[in-house]
Amino acid sequence: MDKINKGGRPKKEPSSTRSLRLPIRIWNKAYKVSKDFRSVNEYFLSLVETDLIKKKELKQSERRT
Secondary structure (H helix, E strand, C coil): CCCECCCCCECCCCCCCCCCCCCHHHHHHHHHHHHHCCCHHHHHHHHHHHHHHHCCCCCHHHCCC
């Protein structure tokens, strides 16, 4: 079983907590289109992974989502 972190969720892989400043108009648009994902964070993660795969920095098999 995966280790449980303090938030009570299983820890799948190490992560880095960072903040991202976005204009409200961009955040609202991202929030609307992220409804198919669990969270806005999952949506941004999928965007970054897709871009890294296109640039051949990440393999499709390494994709988390």
